[in-house]
Structure formats: C-alpha cells, structure tokens
Amino acid sequence: MAIEHAVLGLLAIEPRHGYELAKEFGPDTVVGDIVHLESGMLYAHLKKLERRGWIGSELEPQEARPARKVFSLTPDGEAELQRWLSEPVDKTRDIRLEFLLKLYLAYQSEPERVELLAREQQAQCEQFIESLEAQIGEEEDEFRLLVLEMRLAQNRALAKWLERARTIDSPVGAGI
Amino acid sequence: MAIEHAVLGLLAIEPRHGYELAKEFGPDTVVGDIVHLESGMLYAHLKKLERRGWIGSELEPQEARPARKVFSLTPDGEAELQRWLSEPVDKTRDIRLEFLLKLYLAYQSEPERVELLAREQQAQCEQFIESLEAQIGEEEDEFRLLVLEMRLAQNRALAKWLERARTIDSPVGAGI
DNA sequence: AGAGCCATGTAAGAGGTTACATGATTAG
DNA sequence: CTAATCATGTAACCTCTTACATGGCTCT
Numbered sequence: 001m002a003i004e005h006a007v008l009g010l011l012a013i014e015p016r017h018g019y020e021l022a023k024e025f026g027p028d029t030v031v032g033d034i035v036h037l038e039s040g041m042l043y044a045h046l047k048k049l050e051r052r053g054w055i056g057s058e059l060e061p062q063e064a065r066p067a068r069k070v071f072s073l074t075p076d077g078e079a080e081l082q083r084w085l086s087e088p089v090d091k092t093r094d095i096r097l098e099f100l101l102k103l104y105l106a107y108q109s110e111p112e113r114v115e116l117l118a119r120e121q122q123a124q125c126e127q128f129i130e131s132l133e134a135q136i137g138e139e140e141d142e143f144r145l146l147v148l149e150m151r152l153a154q155n156r157a158l159a160k161w162l163e164r165a166r167t168i169d170s171p172v173g174a175g176i
Numbered sequence: 177m178a179i180e181h182a183v184l185g186l187l188a189i190e191p192r193h194g195y196e197l198a199k200e201f202g203p204d205t206v207v208g209d210i211v212h213l214e215s216g217m218l219y220a221h222l223k224k225l226e227r228r229g230w231i232g233s234e235l236e237p238q239e240a241r242p243a244r245k246v247f248s249l250t251p252d253g254e255a256e257l258q259r260w261l262s263e264p265v266d267k268t269r270d271i272r273l274e275f276l277l278k279l280y281l282a283y284q285s286e287p288e289r290v291e292l293l294a295r296e297q298q299a300q301c302e303q304f305i306e307s308l309e310a311q312i313g314e315e316e317d318e319f320r321l322l323v324l325e326m327r328l329a330q331n332r333a334l335a336k337w338l339e340r341a342r343t344i345d346s347p348v349g350a351g352i
Numbered sequence: 353a354g355a356g357c358c359a360t361g362t363a364a365g366a367g368g369t370t371a372c373a374t375g376a377t378t379a380g
Numbered sequence: 381c382t383a384a385t386c387a388t389g390t391a392a393c394c395t396c397t398t399a400c401a402t403g404g405c406t407c408t
Contacts, residue, residue, distance in 0.1 A: 001367085019387050030319055041368070043389055064376065066387045096269065096330075100323060107319055143206055143283055146344055147276060150337050154272075157333035161326050168322055177395090195359050217396070219361055240404065242359045 002098040003037055004045050008073060008081040009105030011055060015072035018043055034100045046071060054080055085113070088121045092128065092155055095121070103165065111170035122162035129155050178274040179213055180221050184249060184257040185281030187231060191248035194219055210276045222247060230256055261289075264297045268304065268331055271297070279341065287346035298338035305331050 010016065010024055010031070018039075023029070025037040037045075049055045054077030060068040073081065085106060089098045099121055106113040132152045139145045186192065186200055186207070194215075199205070201213040213221075225231045230253030236244040249257065261282060265274045275297055282289040308328045315321045 017387080018389090022387090030317070030323070033320070033323065038369070038371095039387095040370080040372095040389070040391095044367095047389095062387090066375085068387075093269065093272065096326075100326070103322075104319060141206070142345055143280060143347070144209070146279075146341055147206070147209065149340070150272075150276070150334070153333040153337045154330060157329040158326070161329045164325070165322055169318060171319070193359080194361090198359090214397070214399095215359095216361075216363095216398080216400095220395095223361095238359090242403085244359070 002094075002101055003035060004049055005081065005084045006031060006035065006101045006105065007042070007045055007049060008054060008077055009085070009101070009109070011071055011073050012078065012081055012105070013109050015070050017060070017068040017070045018046055019068070021046075021071075030104055031101070034104070035097055049077070053077070085117070088117075088124045090124065092125075092151070092158065095125075095158055107168065107171060114168060115166045118162050118166040122159055122166070125155055125159045125162060129159060178270075178277055179211060179217075180225055181257065181260045182207060182211065182277045182281065183218070183221055183225060184230060184253055185261070185277070185285070187247055187249050188254065188257055188281075189285050191246050193236070193244035193246045194222055195244070197222075197247075206280055207277070210280070211273055225253070229253070261293070264293075264300045266300065268301075268327070268334065271301075271334055283344065283347060290344060291342045294338050294342040298335055298342070301331055301335045301338060305335060 007021065010021060016024075022037075022039040022042050025032045025035070025042065046055070046057075050057060050071070053074055055071045056074050057069045057071045060070050062068060085102055089095060089102075103114060103117055106117050129152065132148055132155065136145065136148050136152065139148060183197065186197060192200075198213075198215040198218050201208045201211070201218065222231070222233075226233060226247070229250055231247045232250050233245045233247045236246050238244060261278055265271060265278075279290060279293055282293050305328065308324055308331065312321065312324050312328065315324060
C-alpha cells in the first residue's frame with residue numbers, strides 16, 4: 001500500500017512520533033497534496049507497520065502531556081522501503097499518487113536517485129505507449145478507438161513530463 | 177457511485193436480468209474495459225438500486241433454469257440517470273472511469289448528446305488548466321512546481337482529447 | 353464423463369471514511 | 381473563557397475484492 005510506504009519513507013528521513021507524521025500528511029504540505037490521510041487512519045497504519053516488524057517505537061515521556069511514541073525504521077522496514085522505491089509503478093493511474101510519493105521521498109533523502117526513478121518510469125510509460133499504438137492500429141470500433149486514444153494522449157503527456165522530471169534540482173539544504 | 181449509474185444507463189437502453197448485465201461488464205466489452213465488476217458485486221448493486229427505488233424487477237420463470245429477474249428503470253431511476261449524465265465530473269482522475277461511462281451510455285442511447293457532454297467536460301477541464309497556470313506562476317518550491325506541471329500536462333492532453341471526442345460519429349445501427 | 357454455460361446469490365476479509373473520545377495546555 | 385494545539389487512539393459504517401455455494405443443462 002502506497003500510504004504505508006510513504007510512512008516508511010518519512011521515517012527513513014528521520015524518526016518521528018505519530019502527531020508529527022500526521023502534520024506531514026496535513027493540508028498545505030507536499031505529501032498531503034498528493035495523498036490525504038486522516039490522523040485516525042495514520043495511527044492504524046502505524047500499528048500495522050509495527051506488527052509487520054517494519055517499524056519500532058520508543059516511548060518518550062513528557063511532563064503534562066501524553067508520552068510521545070517515536071517510530072523508526074527497522075532493518076526489515078529499510079529493506080522494504082528500498083524494494084518499493086526501486087520498482088516503477090505499473091498502472092498509469094498510479095503515477096499520480098504512488099509514483100509522485102516515490103519521487104518525493106527519493107528527492108528528500110537521496111536526490112541522486114531521482115533521475116533513475118524517473119527514467120525507469122519513463123521507459124515503462126513508453127512501452128505502454130507502443131502497445132497502445134499497436135492496439136489502435138487494429139481497433140475497428142469507434143468508441144473503443146476513442147478510449148484508446150485517451151489513454152495514449154495521457155501516457156504521451158506523462159512520458160514527456162517524466163523526461164522533464166529527470167532533471168529536477170536537489171532540494172535546497174540537501175547539500176552538495 | 178459511478179458503477180451503479182452505469183447499471184442504470186444500461187437498463188435505460190433496455191431492461192435486462194442480472195446475468196445479462198454481468199456479461200456487459202465482462203472481459204472484451206467496452207464497459208468491462210472501462211470498469212471491472214465481479215458478478216457478485218453486480219447482484220449486490222442491483223439489490224441496493226432496488227431498495228432505493230431506482231429500478232424494479234419482474235420474475236420471468238423458465239423451464240429447468242432459475243427464474244430470470246428482469247430489471248428496469250423506475251421513473252425515479254430515469255430522473256437520477258438524467259441528473260448524473262448531465263453533470264460533468266469534477267476531478268481529473270474521474271475522467272478515466274466516470275466520464276467515459278457517461279460518454280458511452282450517451283453514445284449508445286442518445287448519440288446527439290455526446291457533443292454537449294464532451295463540450296461541458298472540456299470547459300471544466302480548461303477552467304482547471306487556467307487555475308493550474310495561475311498556481312504555477314506563484315509556486316516557488318521546485319517539487320510542488322513539478323507536481324503542478326504534471327497535472328497541467330495531463331489536463332492539457334485531456335482537453336485536446338475532449339475536443340476530438342466531440343466529433344465522434346453515431347454508433348452503427350443507431351439510426352439517424 | 354467432464355468442461356463450461358446459465359442464473360442466482362452469500363460470506364469473509366481488507367481497506368478507507370467519518371466521527372467521536374480523552375484530557376491537559378497555551379494563545380487570544 | 382474559549383478556541384486551538386498537543387497527542388493519543390477507538391468505533392461504526394461503507395465499499396470493494398475474492399472466493400465460494402447451488403444445481404441443472406449443453407456441448408464435445
């Protein structure tokens with residue numbers, strides 16, 4: 001699930017407690033603009049990730065406030081994050097959410113990885129474009145043709161955008 | 177829910193029983209290529225639509241086979257279908273499913289309506305493009321800019337496709 | 353005899369959405 | 381004093397996915 005991997009990705013940048021993570025998914029944030037997540041669901045996801053052994057938690061007591069539960073990646077969680085990050089999404093519609101999340105997380109923690117990510121996704125996209133062109137050549141029904149043409153137009157636009165995404169600069173403050 | 181409206185739309189073309197509808201959503205069909213629906217869920221949707229009073233059913237007994245339950249639109253169902261058909265979808269991602277369903281149903285039962293449907297959706301799309309362009313002008317964060325540019329590219333491709341969709345011919349056999 | 357079609361469904365589970373629950377602290 | 385912030389969650393509900401249940405008929 002993309003949201004849970006996004007949680008892993010944020011915890012990979014630095015360990016955080018639930019409330020801090022919730023803000024990262026809130027309004028007026030990059031992640032929150034890509035995918036919306038209510039705080040209630042976030043806590044449920046954190047519980048699930050902990051059960052799976054991908055994250056661990058440590059209680060950080062405070063005076064006069066509930067203790068913070070600070071989550072961090074386990075080695076298994078790190079491995080899972082790397083596995084997820086390195087595979088392109090296979091459906092076009094997943095580019096809007098899942099791929100953008102991957103790209104953002106890579107951009108934040110390993111900017112040099114962005115180019116590879118975008119290049120691989122672009123390759124996937126162009127392969128799909130070829131298959132669509134082949135289908136269009138054979139299609140006789142007019143409505144089906146229209147549907148295929150929509151998909152083609154969408155994927156061509158995405159491929160072109162991915163070409164541009166490959167050249168994005170490192171975030172300010174990430175250093176070189 | 178788009179799927180339920182698609183069921184209404186198919187029943188508007190002609191009354192059918194569940195099994196026939198299921199085939200309409202099956203593999204190698206126009207509707208099935210747009211949205212997938214397992215037969216189990218279809219029966220659940222039919223039950224729900226009947227509870228809401230949008231469709232009614234009549235048992236058609238057969239020799240040596242379970243009786244067919246033939247569904248047809250009620251006046252309320254007809255009104256609901258017209259309401260749904262006449263409003264453009266407001267999120268870009270809904271064009272791939274919900275708008276294509278509207279377009280197909282109009283194409284099948286009222287081909288002269290297709291042009292209006294596509295034109296209104298195109299207007300909606302172009303309005304969104306303008307808003308994106310304005311946001312892009314003000315955005316300073318590089319990653320957010322990239323996200324906005326993706327949305328812009330997608331919507332421009334869709335607007336262009338919608339322009340072409342307006343001119344689709346009536347289906348063969350639908351008469352003049 | 354076995355596969356697949358006709359025709360109806362139910363059941364279990366996963367996941368999301370929305371709202372509520374708790375309770376103290378700080379800012380206006 | 382009131383509202384927002386901090387910080388954790390739970391509960392009810394809805395929807396989709398996947399699989400199963402039933403049982404006779406037709407085609408090869």
